[in-house]
Amino acid sequence: MSAVWDYFTLKNEKDEQAECNTCHNKVKRGGKAVRHFNTTNLIKHLAKYHQKQHEAFLKKTEDKKRKGPTQPTLAETFAKRDKLPQNSAKAQGITRVIAEEIILDEEPLSLVSKVGFRRTIEHLEPRYNMPSRHYIVEKTIPQIHKDVKGYIAKQVESANALSFTTDISSCDHRPLSLLSLTAHWIGPDFTPKRAVLHAREFRGSHTANAITDAMQNMLCAWKIDKNKVHVILRDNAANMKKAMDQLGVPSLGCFAHLLQLVVHQGLLAQRAVSNAIANGRKIVTHFKYSPKAYSELEDVEEELNIEPKRLQQDVQTRWSSTKMMIDSLLHAKRALQAYASDSNSNLPATITGNQWSLLEKTATVLKPFQELTAEVSAASATAADVIPSVRVLTRFLDTESEAHQGIQTMKATLLDAVHRRFYHVEMEPLYAVATLLDPRYKDKFFPNATNLDQAKKALKAVVMKMEQELKKTMPPSGEVSEAEPARQTPGMEAESSTSSLGSYFDEILEESSTAVAGPSEQEIPPGALIQLESYLSKAPLGRKNNPFHYWRDNQARLPTLAATAAKFLCAPCTSVESERLFSAVSLIIDEHRSRLTPEHVEMITFVKKNLPIMLRLQPGQTVEIEGSVVMEMEQ
16 A cells, blocks of 8 residues: 555545545545546645655655565465466466467477476466366367368458369378368458468378369368369379369469479489489488598588588489589589598599589589479469470570580480470460469560460450459449559569579560550550550569569559459469478477377368468567467567
8 A cells, every 4th residue: 555645534435535634635536436546646735735744755655665565465375376267268368378389389289298388387377277288189279270260261261263282191100191272362452362271181092083072072161162263283193183173173283393303304314414413422421421521521621711511412302402412512522522632531432523514514504493493382473483484494495505515415305304394384274374464474475476376365265254253243443543563572582683594584575575555554444355455565574573562553453354363373383382281290290299180180280370370460469369368470
């Protein structure tokens, strides 16, 4: 209690005024309701009219501060000893946050029984009674899953068109196969969105019929009509392709997987290159299994002022790892040569001068493939990137260069594989229309005039159909908005000055830079074909621009084209999202959580991937969901 009450008297605790013991005047307590009462006016009264009493009040206040907090009452002590009921709002909120931490941070479910964690929670809230692992799995996680699923269902339902990625994978720590389904769509503000819908157990043989039935059940579980499915990205296996055909939905193979097949074929085409890579692989393996040899190599690198970098061991089925291995060998080239010249070295193989030259040229040829693989695997990549990527890759491989002397066989094989694997992409409407609707590409990357004409006809048909659909759902707009320039965002990477393909993109654009004059941007009537004519007549944007921002800024001016772009640009060009999902699953099912049932695995995976979408947290922000405080999320 404040020391000011030594100088004032209250007849009733609810009185709005207190009586001064010195002058017996009435002083207001600062409000009409009890919860608003304070002692500010009382202290000011003493300071203004009773200086001696005010000085005594300040001295008492300082003495009380020095003595520290007062001893709690007996009732307060017993209240702190009482445990929170498990069904209380605070206890459930803490339990939910603990479960979310376990899922988001990939902690084992046994965390709730570990001494260190329990001591931490006991210190933070002594009244909280830690639930068992069984309670977290059977009660808390299903409730979180239900909340997140309800939120994602509303998001998916609001989408006008959906694309999907799917794949099948097996777990390392137990005999379990999972079939994934990830949805992709464009939000109302032209923001790309995606959500994991399933990582479901897939038992039995992976036949086309079984895959068809499983996909049908997953779509039905989310009440997704097949007419709403724009395309499904899958791997290139025959059973998966047949399953999508039987399901009756459009599907495309993974572009990154086809690039993998192209490069793998090229690396095996020239024996001299294969031998050089094989020798490099033996050397890397030697240092990997000999700490003594590796420390000696590091000493040599230090003497030569070479920054130490770990030699990368490749996986022969992944050409990108072979490229990283070659790069690591080239980085340590001088150190390896000095190490090999020592008579005490015991290397299992030696890389000759000619082989070093072949490795350098191989790295140069593979660099564009590495860049393209990274670009098309990014979250911002779409089906529109396929045709321009193939065109630029073909141009690169078809260009003669002195730097590529000695590996012509490999280059020729790569070029032949690109022609054979991707000859059809220009004739695929899903790729062609998407490319035309990307303002960075438009119609500039079609080398075949016949294929370009077919693509434009397909686009016109799609646009006219979209115009009819919009007329049924949207009132006509009589006002034309001025377009805003598209802006670069962190999600879209600009061309790097070191890019080996940027110049080829620019070269192709310059060759077809003549634009046909169309209506001015402020005079475009609302007709779909006029919109299309105006759009194609303008020069493409630079590659660093964000196509989604372009359509967001121009959807009022080009409403039909914008709606069509939202449908075709929601499709990714790879099934990488499914591989990322399975990487997350591999962290969920490990030696510490190998006893989880398939249902719980799917629940945890679903929450792990989708909870951040529901929270939508900014750095430093917290959100309360149904009484539970959700912790800050890292961006």
